[in-house]
Amino acid sequence: MRLLRIVPDDTTFDFIRFRRISFPISALLSIVALVAFFTMGLNFGIDFKGGTLLEVRYANNTLNIADVRSRLETLDLGEVQIQEIGGDGEVLIRVAQQPGGEQAQQVVVGKVRAALGEGVEYRRIEVVGPRVSQELLSYGIVGLMMAVFCILIYLWFRFEWQFALGASIANFHDIVLTIGFMAIFQIDFDLTSVAALLTILGYSLNDTIVIYDRIREMLRRYKKMPTEELLNASINSTLSRSVITHVTVTLALLALVLFGGRAIHSFSVTMMFGVVLVGTYTSIFIASPLLIYLGVSTRAMAEKAEKEAKSGHAKAERLAP
Amino acid sequence: MLYFSKWKAFAILAVSAIICLMAVPSLLSQSAYDSLPSFLQRKIVLGLDLQGGSYIVLQVDAQSVRKIRLEQLRDDARRVLRDAKIGYTGLAIQGEAVEVRIREGQDVEAALTQLRTLALPIGGAMATAGQLDTDVSRDGNTIELAPTSAGVQARTIQAVSQSIEIIRKRIDQLGTTEPSIQRQGADRIQVQVPGLQDPSRLKALLGQTAQLTFRLVDNTMSPQQALQGRAPAGTEVLTSQDNPPVPYLIEQRVLVAGEDLTDAQPGFDPTTREPVVTFRFNTNGARRFAEATQANVGRPFAIILDNRVISAPVIREPILGGSGQISGNFTVQEANDLAILLRAGALPVPLQVVEERTVGPGLGADSIRAGLIASIVGATLVALFMVATYGLFGVIANIAVAINVGMIFGVLAMLGATLTLPGIAGVVLTVGIAVDSNVLIYERIREEARAGRSAISAIDAGFSRALATILDSNITTFIAAAVLFYVGSGPVRGFAITFGIGIMTTVFTAFTLTRLMVALWVRWQRPQRVPI
Numbered sequence: 001m002r003l004l005r006i007v008p009d010d011t012t013f014d015f016i017r018f019r020r021i022s023f024p025i026s027a028l029l030s031i032v033a034l035v036a037f038f039t040m041g042l043n044f045g046i047d048f049k050g051g052t053l054l055e056v057r058y059a060n061n062t063l064n065i066a067d068v069r070s071r072l073e074t075l076d077l078g079e080v081q082i083q084e085i086g087g088d089g090e091v092l093i094r095v096a097q098q099p100g101g102e103q104a105q106q107v108v109v110g111k112v113r114a115a116l117g118e119g120v121e122y123r124r125i126e127v128v129g130p131r132v133s134q135e136l137l138s139y140g141i142v143g144l145m146m147a148v149f150c151i152l153i154y155l156w157f158r159f160e161w162q163f164a165l166g167a168s169i170a171n172f173h174d175i176v177l178t179i180g181f182m183a184i185f186q187i188d189f190d191l192t193s194v195a196a197l198l199t200i201l202g203y204s205l206n207d208t209i210v211i212y213d214r215i216r217e218m219l220r221r222y223k224k225m226p227t228e229e230l231l232n233a234s235i236n237s238t239l240s241r242s243v244i245t246h247v248t249v250t251l252a253l254l255a256l257v258l259f260g261g262r263a264i265h266s267f268s269v270t271m272m273f274g275v276v277l278v279g280t281y282t283s284i285f286i287a288s289p290l291l292i293y294l295g296v297s298t299r300a301m302a303e304k305a306e307k308e309a310k311s312g313h314a315k316a317e318r319l320a321p
Numbered sequence: 322m323l324y325f326s327k328w329k330a331f332a333i334l335a336v337s338a339i340i341c342l343m344a345v346p347s348l349l350s351q352s353a354y355d356s357l358p359s360f361l362q363r364k365i366v367l368g369l370d371l372q373g374g375s376y377i378v379l380q381v382d383a384q385s386v387r388k389i390r391l392e393q394l395r396d397d398a399r400r401v402l403r404d405a406k407i408g409y410t411g412l413a414i415q416g417e418a419v420e421v422r423i424r425e426g427q428d429v430e431a432a433l434t435q436l437r438t439l440a441l442p443i444g445g446a447m448a449t450a451g452q453l454d455t456d457v458s459r460d461g462n463t464i465e466l467a468p469t470s471a472g473v474q475a476r477t478i479q480a481v482s483q484s485i486e487i488i489r490k491r492i493d494q495l496g497t498t499e500p501s502i503q504r505q506g507a508d509r510i511q512v513q514v515p516g517l518q519d520p521s522r523l524k525a526l527l528g529q530t531a532q533l534t535f536r537l538v539d540n541t542m543s544p545q546q547a548l549q550g551r552a553p554a555g556t557e558v559l560t561s562q563d564n565p566p567v568p569y570l571i572e573q574r575v576l577v578a579g580e581d582l583t584d585a586q587p588g589f590d591p592t593t594r595e596p597v598v599t600f601r602f603n604t605n606g607a608r609r610f611a612e613a614t615q616a617n618v619g620r621p622f623a624i625i626l627d628n629r630v631i632s633a634p635v636i637r638e639p640i641l642g643g644s645g646q647i648s649g650n651f652t653v654q655e656a657n658d659l660a661i662l663l664r665a666g667a668l669p670v671p672l673q674v675v676e677e678r679t680v681g682p683g684l685g686a687d688s689i690r691a692g693l694i695a696s697i698v699g700a701t702l703v704a705l706f707m708v709a710t711y712g713l714f715g716v717i718a719n720i721a722v723a724i725n726v727g728m729i730f731g732v733l734a735m736l737g738a739t740l741t742l743p744g745i746a747g748v749v750l751t752v753g754i755a756v757d758s759n760v761l762i763y764e765r766i767r768e769e770a771r772a773g774r775s776a777i778s779a780i781d782a783g784f785s786r787a788l789a790t791i792l793d794s795n796i797t798t799f800i801a802a803a804v805l806f807y808v809g810s811g812p813v814r815g816f817a818i819t820f821g822i823g824i825m826t827t828v829f830t831a832f833t834l835t836r837l838m839v840a841l842w843v844r845w846q847r848p849q850r851v852p853i
Contacts, residue, residue, distance in 0.1 A: 102673045124678075252750065255699030264743060
């Protein structure tokens with residue numbers, strides 16, 4: 001049986017020189033993302049904004065959006081969004097947070113129920129009060145920062161500081177682009193989005209570390225190779241793995257996007273963007289070339305090894321037998 | 322790397338099989354599950370987003386805890402000063418403290434001593450030794466009693482514990498299966514009730530304090546006059562539940578309160594056939610009610626629930642039997658719920674609903690179906706791709722990934738963890754990561770072979786080098802999952818759990834199962850060249 005081989009053996013792409021194109025592109029995209037974030041803003045879901053969300057279904061084509069709209073408009077509930085979803089008579093109703101504290105949110109569901117009358121299936125009701133939404137938002141932000149921080153510390157221990165810094169810059173780049181993507185397409189930003197961001201972070205790091213691991217190994221083995229060449233060799237030798245993993249993750253995510261249902265749709269789409277479009281690109285074209293600027297070089301590595309050997313704390317190295 | 326002693330190979334297989342088998346009880350029907358020995362009765366709980374149900378978070382309002390404490394302090398101060406025969410004026414709640422002016426300068430010291438007895442040491446785990454729940458300070462002839470924030474906090478925690486008990490009693494009456502009621506943080510209660518169609522009834526049951534009192538109606542003036550600001554001392558104006566509300570002038574003195582009820586049942590009035598709640602007092606309550614009704618025949622008294630007048634009947638004759646009925650234009654359900662509330666008792670403080678999420682059973686079933694289809698499609702695509710890329714080694718990878726997924730569910734069952742829809746997404750993503758570990762190994766093997774090693778040496782070196790990378794990359798991903806678990810709530814936590822477990826099982830299978838399978842293949846085939 002002939003096996004599928006996506007990446008030929010022994011590729012010699014000059015990824016490092018490509019940084020002259022990839023860095024400006026990334027800078028530009030990051031600026032676009034930031035501009036989108038600050039001008040369009042994120043489409044905060046009720047988790048972070050507070051308010052009420054109802055998913056209702058009208059059986060047997062009895063849905064009449066205009067009728068639903070006019071019924072709800074008479075309630076005087078402030079901003080009400082009505083959105084038809086799916087094809088079988090389902091509507092998503094979002095009511096903005098009501099003024100007047102926690103208690104005021106509780107009457108919304110009752111009013112909407114009364115306005116819509118009988119013959120409606122309530123598939124989902126969510127009410128998030130002002131206090132909880134504030135907390136969830138700060139938890140989300142704290143969580144993201146904590147994750148980045150913990151990972152940084154771990155990388156710093158496990159690799160040199162240059163690698164830790166390079167990985168964090170790449171990480172930051174991923175998060176900025178993903179948030180920009182969510183702003184431009186106005187994807188619901190809720191708790192699951194925070195989960196998506198953290199997973200993107202994890203995945204992208206995973207990818208970066210595989211390459212960094214190889215770079216570190218090569219640095220130890222080829223002490224005389226010029227840094228650019230060494231970085232290129234590292235990326236090329238892991239390229240096949242990067243691509244194959246990329247394909248499998250894409251396949252898994254594709255299944256989630258197409259069949260995972262609406263409840264996790266924004267999660268899947270965000271992941272698709274972050275992992276498939278950004279994550280792998282970042283590891284190859286941003287994280288690795290960055291090391292040049294951060295001062296990773298075979299000479300520095302050799303000196304360090306020498307020093308460690310002298311002080312008698314040489315690490316057991318995984319060299320070829 | 323490719324040598325496994327017999328017992329080690331056996332141990333690997335045994336551990337994998339046992340963990341996978343732990344998932345089996347979750348697949349059994351309820352009756353088969355019940356017949357298992359108790360140590361095997363561990364299964365995966367479906368999250369509310371999959372089985373449908375209500376998730377409600379209630380909060381004890383620290384402000385109302387403070388207010389209740391202030392009112393209590395004011396009443397206690399009045400009693401203490403009166404007992405000590407110390408003259409005072411202007412005893413009232415001012416902002417966050419109770420203030421009182423002592424008439425005579427020489428009494429201030431004595432008053433201070435008396436009032437200091439009202440400050441109690443804070444008990445419980447949160448307290449540092451010797452801390453008091455109230456600050457008593459003096460400014461000239463004025464004495465101020467201010468509840469400390471530590472005191473209020475301790476009382477809030479206490480109120481949460483008491484409320485949980487009462488909420489449990491109330492929800493048990495609904496007859497739903499396996500409700501979960503937990504403390505969340507210092508001042509919150511998280512209630513999860515699976516399979517509930519309509520949360521409004523649950524919320525009505527949880528949102529009411531259910532403080533029932535029987536008090537006399539003051540007939541010396543009309544409520545309208547009282548509302549214009551001339552209410553007699555010791556009375557207040559309360560309204561009925563009617564639309565429009567009818568005001569009543571009610572004495573503040575409580576004849577009998579809800580604590581003195583021993584039972585309450587819904588029923589029907591024998592003459593009017595209208596739903597009512599019948600109740601029975603304990604001995605103490607029965608005696609007090611008998612005395613009060615004897616002394617006030619011909620006057621109306623009011624039955625008040627949470628500061629709303631339910632009804633205000635006239636006492637026609639003394640009620641001596643210690644039982645009675647409440648009628649107030651109830652529907653059958655309202656009478657039923659009121660009986661539940663009265664039986665369970667009053668909450669020590671009002672609770673506010675701060676978060677509510679309800680998923681109907683229809684959507685839950687749809688989500689399960691969607692999750693299943695996505696998992697099957699995703700797994701099939703990935704499996705096909707792996708076989709296309711790696712042939713026999715792809716099959717080995719697929720077996721390892723399948724066992725990996727089985728182990729995730731086994732661990733979930735052992736922990737009794739909750740599986741949510743994001744949790745299913747976590748499993749699908751784990752499949753991605755698990756496959757990656759195999760890809761890393763195989764690609765490394767190919768590289769080593771290209772570098773001129775013999776097949777066996779290449780496989781050996783490929784494993785040992787790739788495993789270091791797998792460990793590094795998975796630890797970082799695991800950190801992300803751990804943080805997610807720590808800061809996340811509800812559905813996000815469900816994702817973090819399966820993702821985190823998935824990473825661990827992935828590392829385990831990569832280090833053991835995949836290696837074992839490849840080693841067995843090597844021993845059997847003695848390959849001359851690497852087949853990938």
